[in-house]
Amino acid sequence: MSTQSAAEALARTSNRLYALGWMRGTSGNVSVWDGDGLLVSASGVDKSALDATHAVATDGRGEPAPGQPHRPSAEAQVHAAILQSSGAKAAVHxxxxxxxxxxxxxxxGVPLHDVEQLKGIGRGAHGDPVIVPVVANSQDMADLSRRVVEAMDSGVPCVIVAEHGLYAWGADLSEAVDRTESLDWLFEHALRLDSLPT
Ligand SMILES: [Zn+2]
Structure with a gap:
């Protein structure tokens, strides 16, 4: 994928995730591997207004290449660690x-089991229980990266950061977004089932 098409995909993805209500304020970030390095959404930009010029080139560890008008998101390091560890090519937070x-x-860990939407994260609809890892939040990105990578399960394409949000990844941005949509449905489903009267 060329850098320009990767930057455009990053912008479209950011706009879409904002429209879904998951990037309120300036929260959330998106990353995609463009073949040379990792593009990361710019820090502090409203994701409904984010365009391809807000895709910041980094060296693959989340460190920005010099001479760019925008800074990458503070979480760039976490994205880089996830992609390196998982082999995925795109991640969303x-x-x-x-x-x-x-x-x-x-x-x-969030238990998910026995529902059709699990196929959306590559698991079986029935008889294939999943535990989504949960890690504690941190303002230290090296610390948070380490926690996320240590908690990652090769059969589960996401980690939740408690009192914060979700990281999910995939072979490309479309897959990362599809999985995020399925995960939101699955978490909501688990919570509603849990609150049903017994
Ligand atoms: Zn966040």
Missing amino acids: VHALSSVVAAARWPN
């Missing part, structure tokens, strides 16, 4: 409310 509430309810 959103403050989806469902993920934060689910992590509060199940702080040791």
Whole structure:
């Protein structure tokens, strides 16, 4: 993928995730591997207004190449660590409310099982239970990167950061977004089932 087409895909993805309500304020960030390095969404930009010029080139560890008008998101280092560890080519970070509430309810990992939407994260609809890892939040990006990578499960394309939000990844941005949509549905489903009267 060329840098320009990767930058345009990053912008479209940011706009879409904002429209879904998961990037309120200037929260959230998106990254995609363009073949040379990692493009990361710029820091502090409203994601409804983000365009291809806000895709910041980094060296693959989240350090920006010199001479660019924008700084990458502070979480660039976390994206880089996830992609390096998972082999994925794109990652999204959103403050989806469902993920934060689910992590509060199940702080040791969010259990998902026996529902069709699990196929959206590459798992079986039935008889294939999943535990989504949950890690504690940190303002230290090296520390947060380490926690996320240590918690990652090769069969689960996401980690929730408690009291914060969700990281999800995929072979490209479309897959990362599709998985995020499925995960939001799955977390909401688990929470609503849990609140049903017994
Ligand atoms: Zn965040």
